[in-house]
Amino acid sequence: MTINDLSPAERRVWEAFPRGASVDFGAEPGTVRASVLRTLLLTAPRQEGEVAALKIRGARLTGALDLKYATVDSVIRLSDCHFEETPDFSGAQLSYLNLTKSVLPGLRSARVRVDGGVRLTDCRFRGPVRLTGAQISGTLFMERTEVTAPDGEPALRLNQAEIGEELCAPGLRARGEVWLAGAKVAGSLNLNQAHFERPGGGIALSAETLTAEADVEIRRAHVQGRLEMRGARIAGRLDLSYTRIANPGGTALRASSCVIGELWLRNSPRMEGVLNLRRSQIEVLLVEPDVVPDQVRLNNLTYTSLLSHLPAPDRLPVLARDTDGFIPHSYEQLTAAYRRIGDDDAARLVQLAKQRRRRATLPWFGRLWGYAQDATVGYGFRPLRAAVWLLSLLAIGSVAYELDHPAPLKAGEAPKFNAVFYTLDLLLPIIDFGQERTYAPEGWAQWLSYVLVITGWILATTVVTGVTRTVSRQ
Numbered sequence: 235m236t237i238n239d240l241s242p243a244e245r246r247v248w249e250a251f252p253r254g255a256s257v258d259f260g261a262e263p264g265t266v267r268a269s270v271l272r273t274l275l276l277t278a279p280r281q282e283g284e285v286a287a288l289k290i291r292g293a294r295l296t297g298a299l300d301l302k303y304a305t306v307d308s309v310i311r312l313s314d315c316h317f318e319e320t321p322d323f324s325g326a327q328l329s330y331l332n333l334t335k336s337v338l339p340g341l342r343s344a345r346v347r348v349d350g351g352v353r354l355t356d357c358r359f360r361g362p363v364r365l366t367g368a369q370i371s372g373t374l375f376m377e378r379t380e381v382t383a384p385d386g387e388p389a390l391r392l393n394q395a396e397i398g399e400e401l402c403a404p405g406l407r408a409r410g411e412v413w414l415a416g417a418k419v420a421g422s423l424n425l426n427q428a429h430f431e432r433p434g435g436g437i438a439l440s441a442e443t444l445t446a447e448a449d450v451e452i453r454r455a456h457v458q459g460r461l462e463m464r465g466a467r468i469a470g471r472l473d474l475s476y477t478r479i480a481n482p483g484g485t486a487l488r489a490s491s492c493v494i495g496e497l498w499l500r501n502s503p504r505m506e507g508v509l510n511l512r513r514s515q516i517e518v519l520l521v522e523p524d525v526v527p528d529q530v531r532l533n534n535l536t537y538t539s540l541l542s543h544l545p546a547p548d549r550l551p552v553l554a555r556d557t558d559g560f561i562p563h564s565y566e567q568l569t570a571a572y573r574r575i576g577d578d579d580a581a582r583l584v585q586l587a588k589q590r591r592r593r594a595t596l597p598w599f600g601r602l603w604g605y606a607q608d609a610t611v612g613y614g615f616r617p618l619r620a621a622v623w624l625l626s627l628l629a630i631g632s633v634a635y636e637l638d639h640p641a642p643l644k645a646g647e648a649p650k651f652n653a654v655f656y657t658l659d660l661l662l663p664i665i666d667f668g669q670e671r672t673y674a675p676e677g678w679a680q681w682l683s684y685v686l687v688i689t690g691w692i693l694a695t696t697v698v699t700g701v702t703r704t705v706s707r708q
Contacts, residue, residue, distance in 0.1 A: 240270065241264075241265065241266075242264075243259065243264030243265055243266055243293070244264075244266050244267065244270045246264070247266055247270065247271070247274070247288075247290060247293075248270070248274065248278070250289070251274045251278060251286055251287070251288055251308075252278065252279065252280055252281035252284055252286050253281060253284045253286075254284060254285045254286055254287035254289065254308075254309070255289065256289040256290075256291065256311075257289065257290050257291070257293075258291045258292060259290075259291065259292040259293055260292060261292075263292050263293060263294045263316065264292070264293050264294070265293070265294045265296060266290070266293045266294070266295055266296070267295075267296050267297050268295050268296065268297040268298055268299035268300070268317075268319070268321070269297055271288060271295070271299055272299060272300060272301065274288060275288060275301065275304070275306045275308060275310070276301075276304060276306070285308075286307075286308045287308050287309040287310075287311070288308055288309065288310050288311065288312070289309070289311045290311070290312050290313070290315060291313045291314050291315070292313075292314045292315065293312070293315045293316075294315070294316045294318070295312070295315055295316065295317050295318060295319075296318050296319075297318070297319060298319040298320065298321065298322060299317070299319075299321035299322070300321075300322050301321075301322065301323050301326045301328075302322050302323070302324045302325055302326065303324070303325040303326060304326045304327070305326070305327045306326065306327070306328050306329065307329055308329065309329060309330045309332075310328065310330065310331050310332065311330075311332040311334075312332070312333055312336060313332060313333065313334040313335055313336065314334070314335040314336060315333070315336045315337075316336070316337045317336065317337065317338040317339065318339075319339060320338065320339045320340040320341060320342055320361065321338065321341060321342070322342040322343075323341075323342065323343040323346045324342050324343060324344045324345060324346065324364075325344070325345050325346065326343075326346050326347070327346075327347045327348075327349075328346065328347070328348045328349070329348070329349050329350055330348065330349070330350035330351060330352075331348055331351075331352045331353070332352075332353040333353065333354050333357055334353055334354070334355045334356055334357070335355070335356045335357065336357050336358075337357070337358045337360070338357065338358070338359050338360070338361075339359075339360050339361045340359055340360065340361030340362050340363060340364075341354075341359060341362075341363045341364065341365075342364050343363075343364060343365050343368060344364050344365070344366040344367055344368070344391075345366070345367040345368065345369075346365070346368045346369070347368075347369045348368070348369070348370045348371065348372070349371050349372075350371060350372045351370065351371075351372030351373045351374065351375065351399070352368075352370050352372070352373075352374050352375070353375040354374075354375060354376045354379050355375050355376065355377045355378065355379065356377065356378050356379065357376075357379045357380070358379075358380045359379070359380065359381045359382065359389075360382055361382075361383060361384070362381070362383045362384075362387050362388060362389055362390070362391065362410070363381050363389065363390045363391065364391045365390070365391060365392050365395055366391045366392070366393050366394060366395070366413075367393075367394045367395060368392070368395040368396070369395070369396045370395070370396070370397050370398060371398040371399075372398060372399050373397070373399040373400045373401070373402055373421075374392075374395075374397050374400075374401050374402070374403075375402050375403070376401075376402070376403035376406050377402060377403060377404055377405055377406075378404070378405035378406070378407075379403065379405075379406050379407070380407045380408075381406075381407070381408045381409070381410070381412075382408075382409045382410070383408075383409065383410030383411075384410075385410075385433055385434070387410060388410055388411040388412070388413050389408040389409060389410030389411060389412055390408050390410075390412045390413065391413045392412075392413060392414050392417050393413040393414065393415040393416050393417060393440075394415070394416040394417065395414075395417045395418070396417070396418045397417070397418070397419045397420065397421075398420050399420060399421045400419065400420075400421035400422050400423070400424065400448075401417075401419050401421075401422075401423045401424065402424045403423075403424060403425055403428060404424050404425065404426040404427050404428065405426075405427045405428065406425060406428040406429070407428070407429045408428075408429070408430050408431070408438075409431050409433065410431075410432065410433070411432055411436070411437050411438065411439075411440060411459075412430055412438065412439045412440065413440050414439070414440060414441040414444050415440050415441065415442040415443060415444070416442070416443050416444070417441070417444050417445070418444075418445045418446075419444075419445070419446045419447065419448075420447050421446075421447065421448050422446065422448040422449045422450070422451065422470070423444075423446050423448075423449070423450045423451070424451050425450075425451065425452045425455060426451050426452065426453045426454055426455065427453070427454045427455060428452065428455045428456075429455065429456045430455070430456070430457045430458065430459065430461075431456075431458040431459065432458060432459030432460075435459060435481065435483075435484065436459055436460065436484075437459060437460045437462045438457050438458055438459025438460060438461065438481075439457060439459075439460075439461050439462065440462045441461075441462060441463045441466055442462055442463065442464045442465055442466070443464070443465040443466060443467075444463065444466040444467070444468070445466070445467045445468075446466075446467070446468045446469065446470070447469050447470075448469060448470045449468075449470035449471045449472075449473065450466075450468050450470070450471070450472045450473070451471075451473045452472075452473065452474050452477055453473055453474070453475050453476055453477060454475075454476040454477060455474075455477045455478075456477070456478050457477065457478065457479045457480070457481075457486075458480055458481075459480075459481050460481045460484060460485050460486065460487075460488065460507070461479055461486065461487045461488070462485075462488050463487070463488065463489040463492060464488050464489070464490050464491055464492070465490075465491045465492060466489065466492045466493075466494070467492070467493050467494075468492070468493070468494045468495060469495055470495050470496070471495055471496040471497075471498060472489070472494050472496065472497050472498070473496075473498045474487075474497075474498060474499050474502065475498050475499075475500050475501050475502065476501050476502055477502050478502060478503050479502075479505050479506070479507070480505075480506035480507065481506060481507035482506045482507060483507070484507050484508070485507055485508045485510055486505045486506055486507025486508060486509060486527060487505065487507075487509050487510065488508075488510040489510065489511055489514055490510050490511060490512040490513055490514060490531075491512070491513045491514060492511075492514040492515070492516075493514070493515050494514065494515070494516045494517070495516075495517050495518070496516070496517060496518040496519075496520065497511075497516050497518070497519050497520065497521070498520045499520065499521045499522065499525045499526070500520055500521070500522045500525060501522070501525075502522075502525045503525075504524060504525060504526070504527060505525060505526065505527040506527065507527060507529075508527065508529045508530065508531060508557065509526060509527050509529070509530045509531070510530075510531040511530070511531065511532055511535045512531050512532065512533045512534055512535060513533070513534045513535070514535050514536070515536050515537075516535070516536070516537040516538075517537070517538050517539065518537070518538065518539045518541060519537040519539070519540050519541070520540075520541040520542065521540075521552075522542075523544070523548055523549065523551065523552055526552050526555070527555075528555055529555055529557050530552060530555045530556055530557070531556060531557055531558055532552075532553070532556055532558075532561060532564045533556070533558050533561050533563065533564070534563055535563075535564065535567065536567060537567060537571065538571075538574075539571065539574070540568070540571040540572075543575065543577070545580065546568075546572065546580040546581075546583040546584050546587075547583070549568060549584075550568075550583075550584065550587050553565060553568065553587075553591075554591070559595075560591050560592060560594070560595050562588060562592070565584055565585070565587065565588035565591070566588075568584045569581045569584045569585055569588075572584065582615045583615075585613075585615055586612055586613055586615045586616070589604070589607075589608070589613040589615075590604075590608065590613075592604075593605070593608070606692055611693070623689070623693055624661060624693060627657070627661060627686060627689060627690075628654070628657050628658065628661065631653070631656075631657030631660065631661070631682065631686055632653045632654045632657050633653075634653075634679065634682055635651075635653040635656055635657060635675070635679065636653040638675075638679055639651050639653075639673075640656070640673040640674055640675035640676070640679060641673065641674060641675075641676065642672055642673055642674075643671075643672055643673065643674050644672070647672070648672040648673060649668055649669070649672060651669070651673060652667075652669060655667040655669050656669040656670065656673060657686065660683055660686040660687050660690060661686050661687075661689070661690035661693075662690060663687075663690055663691055
């Protein structure tokens with residue numbers, strides 16, 4: 235290709251390239267063939283003492299810019315340009331790529347290597363963007379970028395990508411699935427105010443096994459479809475504050491088997507769909523009950539701190555929504571969280587709720603025994619109830635036997651009758667005041683004695699069970 239083969243617009247670009255000068259076509263877009271740009275980047279001579287760079291603004295590019303597996307040392311900045319065909323940087327090695335405010339039918343850049351950063355700010359893609367396996371040493375900028383893919387195709391593929399600094403994409407809008415599965419980001423990941431939409435349902439944002447060395451922020455965002463984060467490793471904070479996640483009839487957020495520094499779910503509309511946090515390990519869990527949906531999966535979820543501090547009755551309904559049924563581990567985790575901050579009353583309430591939930595899983599005789607323990611001493615977590623029951627029964631028995639003394643078994647040998655101590659003999663199986671074995675009630679008084687003996691055994695057994703449970707916990 236010679237300079238005589240170029241149009242006036244292409245000649246301007248050709249002459250500016252060796253000097254690294256910018257070409258701005260302004261209000262009248264110049265038409266430039268993509269093949270001319272390819273020739274410039276791969277074979278054009280450099281000018282001594284100058285740094286060659288391709289810097290164009292406002293051009294209309296015809297043909298496909300094909301740089302597959304090419305090595306390009308020059309900066310590529312094609313801002314506010316209109317691409318008629320999808321550029322292809324697959325497998326290429328670039329120093330810097332900037333397509334700010336450009337309109338493209340798509341982007342093919344699988345396994346591209348960029349020594350600097352990639353800027354796709356304010357771009358409009360009318361087809362899929364493929365950055366699978368890309369290695370970007372700097373930051374990937376996608377602020378306010380719009381990606382629209384045909385139905386059934388992923389909109390943005392960043393799976394297995396490695397980003398040396400940050401992924402900065404606030405205001406990103408994607409219609410179609412976004413893939414971040416297996417991606418590694420050395421810095422933070424900013425998806426604040428992003429909009430992810432999966433037509434027809436399914437996964438809107440797939441970030442399985444994502445690794446982020448800092449925070450992942452998805453604040454004030456809108457996710458229409460599933461937010462998939464199974465197996466993610468996030469050293470900092472996963473912040474979903476003010477974000478609406480809706481996938482009715484399916485899973486809204488799956489963050490199972492994750493290792494996360496902090497997870498924030500607050501100031502958001504109630505999640506629509508299932509919240510799945512099974513087997514995850516989280517240092518700080520900040521979850522507001524109003525955000526949690528009607529169905530959750532929390533089996534083997536572990537956390538160190540639970541924020542903010544709310545009364546146990548506000549937290550317990552969340553555990554009751556677990557679709558896996560009664561999960562003792564969930565109650566133990568909540569109990570431990572309250573104990574770590576010294577709220578023993580809340581911890582006891584959680585344990586009491588655990589026993590009541592467990593009771594529903596037992597056979598009828600187990601449930602019957604459970605109701606007895608609950609009513610008498612609250613499974614050992616309400617020990618004062620036993621004293622109230624004992625005092626009440628002691629008063630009833632004392633009055634009844636004082637009005638109608640039982641007859642002695644052996645006249646002249648029995649000690650003087652005392653209604654109070656006789657009742658205590660019946661109620662307390664391990665204490666013997668010598669009254670019960672020397673007097674024999676009859677009629678209704680005998681039936682009352684049976685009731686007192688049975689009730690005494692139940693109270694004694696439940697008290698011992700509760701004390702044993704308390705000691706074993708300590």
